[in-house]
Amino acid sequence: MEQEHAVGQESQFEVAEIMRGLYGDGIIACRAAFAPALIAELRADIDQLFAQALAVEGGALNRGPNRYYVEVHPERLRSFVAIASHPWVRAVCSAVLGPEYRIVEVGFDVPGPGAMHQPWHRDFAAPPETVRGRRLSSLAFNITTVDVTEDMGPFEIAPGTQWDLFEGDPMFPDQSLWPRYEALAQRKLPKVGDISARSALTIHRGTANRSALSRPVLVLGADAPDATNAIKHDLQLSRAFYDSLPHALRRHLACRVVKQLEPIRQAHTIEGLKTGVAMGGAMGG
Numbered sequence: 001m002e003q004e005h006a007v008g009q010e011s012q013f014e015v016a017e018i019m020r021g022l023y024g025d026g027i028i029a030c031r032a033a034f035a036p037a038l039i040a041e042l043r044a045d046i047d048q049l050f051a052q053a054l055a056v057e058g059g060a061l062n063r064g065p066n067r068y069y070v071e072v073h074p075e076r077l078r079s080f081v082a083i084a085s086h087p088w089v090r091a092v093c094s095a096v097l098g099p100e101y102r103i104v105e106v107g108f109d110v111p112g113p114g115a116m117h118q119p120w121h122r123d124f125a126a127p128p129e130t131v132r133g134r135r136l137s138s139l140a141f142n143i144t145t146v147d148v149t150e151d152m153g154p155f156e157i158a159p160g161t162q163w164d165l166f167e168g169d170p171m172f173p174d175q176s177l178w179p180r181y182e183a184l185a186q187r188k189l190p191k192v193g194d195i196s197a198r199s200a201l202t203i204h205r206g207t208a209n210r211s212a213l214s215r216p217v218l219v220l221g222a223d224a225p226d227a228t229n230a231i232k233h234d235l236q237l238s239r240a241f242y243d244s245l246p247h248a249l250r251r252h253l254a255c256r257v258v259k260q261l262e263p264i265r266q267a268h269t270i271e272g273l274k275t276g277v278a279m280g281g282a283m284g285g
Contacts, residue, residue, distance in 0.1 A: 011091075012087075013087070013088055013091040013092070013095075015091075018092050018096065019095055019096065022092075022197065022198070022199060024159070024160065025159035025202075026157070026159055026160060026161065026162040026199045026202030027196060027197070027199075027202060028092070028196065028198075029190070029194055029195065029196040029197075030088040030194065030195050030196075031191075031194050032191075032193045032194065033086060033088055033194065034079075034082070034083070034086075034143070034193045034195065035193065036192055036193060038079050038082060039079075039192045041078050041079055042077065042078075042079045042083075042143070042145055042218060043146075043216060045077050045078060046077075046108050046110075046145060046218070047216070049072050049076060049108075050068070050070060050108070050216070053068075053070045054068075056263075058266065060110075063109065063118070064115060064118055065115060066111070066113065066114045066209075067109070067110070067111045067112065067115040067116075067118070067206060068109070068110045068112075069108070069110075069219075070108055070266075071105065071107040071233060071234065071264045071266050072106055072107055072108065073106075073236060073237070073238075073261050073264070074235070074237060074241075074255075075237060075238060075241040075261075077106070077218075080106065081245065083143065083218070083220065084103060084220065084249055084252075085246070085249050086195070088195065089141060089197075089220070092139065092141075092197045093139065093222050093252075096136055096139060096224075097137065097138070097139060097223065097224040097225075097227075098225065100224075100225045101223065101224060101225070102222065102224075102225065102230065102253065103220065103222050103235070103253050103254065104221050104222065104223050104227075104229050104230040104233055104254045105220065105221030105230075105232075105233045106219070106220055106235060107218075107219045108217060108218050109206075109216070109219060110214050110215070110216045110217075111152075111206050111209045111214065111215045112209065112214045113211060113214065114209065115153050115206065115208060116208050116277060117205060117206070117207055117208050117277040118205040118206045118207075119172055119205065119277050120158070120172070120173055120177075120178055120181045120203050120205050121172050121203065121204070122162075122171050122200060122201045122202065122204070123140070123171070123200035123201070124171060124200065124201075125170035125171055126162075126165070126170065126201050127227065127228070129226065129227075130162070130201060131165065134163070136162070136199050136201075137223065137224040137226060137227040138199070138200060138221065138222065138223045138224065138227050138229050139197050139198070139199065139221070139222045140197070140198055140199075140200045140219060140220070140221050140222075141195060141196065141197050141218075141220040141221075141222070142155070142190075142195070142217050142218065142220075143194070143195045143218040143220075144190045144191070144192065144194060144215070144217050145216045145217065145218070146192065146216070147192055148188070148189045148191075149189065150187070150189070151209075151210045151211040152209055152210075152211045152215045153206055153207050153208055153209030153215055154187045154188055154189055154207055155187075155188045155205075155206060155207075155217075156185050156187045156188070156205050156206075157185070157188065157198065157202055157204040158181040158184040158185055158203045158204065159184055159186060159202070160184070160202075161181065161184065161201075161202050162199040162201040162202040164203060187207070200221075205277075221233070222252075223254065230254045234264045234265045235253065235254060235255040235256070236255055236257070236258050236261060236262060236264070237253070237255050237256075237257055238257075238258060238259070238260060238261055239257055239258065239259055242257045
């Protein structure tokens with residue numbers, strides 16, 4: 001089960017519980033971490049940014065039929081500082097990634113009506129420090145902007161599979177292994193205000209959205225100092241915004257500081273997610 005915590009100061013979160021959850025199931029959560037008003041503001045910003053991204057070629061990455069991913073400039077999210085500075089986020093990053101952790105990615109997923117099952121996958125190949133050293137060197141935080149219901153294409157994860165090794169594609173296990181993930185699968189139904197943290201190596205998928213509603217979710221990615229996920233992203237802040245941030249947050253940003261914001265060069269394309277999976281499990285439309 002996910003570890004749940006009350007909102008409080010960083011020192012109130014038990015390192016042992018954080019490590020147990022992320023090294024065990026591969027996912028933990030903090031319930032009611034954010035006020036509904038903050039999430040409503042976040043949803044408004046995401047809706048605006050998503051509309052703008054769809055209007056620009058390459059602005060939104062295809063993650064399957066009617067499923068998109070968009071990286072954004074942090075300062076275009078009014079709640080960025082509150083989210084990145086949240087005591088639970090800081091506590092989780094420090095416990096798992098070390099005190100010199102770096103935020104390397106800010107974006108959002110939008111599974112729209114008609115989005116299909118994704119194939120079971122991890123977000124990138126397991127790095128040497130995980131395969132040989134059994135150490136997690138990155139985390140993905142997710143914040144839902146809606147109360148998720150069963151028909152909205154909830155996120156599904158196979159606990160404990162961040163340690164799985166398999167032949168062939170390093171991100172997509174062969175379909176012969178899917179029954180294992182089906183047997184382990186936990187479907188997540190977070191509420192507005194909740195935040196989760198997971199290893200992106202834990203095998204997971206988005207499920208089919210059979211509702212008439214989109215399910216936007218914010219993504220915040222963080223690395224240990226020796227991880228290399230920052231090269232897949234283009235986190236950039238304007239000089240004025242960067243200088244306005246507290247030092248305690250600035251020191252944890254792996255970013256380019258620019259005079260004026262530039263279009264984001266989205267490089268984290270995942271070819272294997274462009275085709276959905278039919279309900280019966282076979283690839284295709």
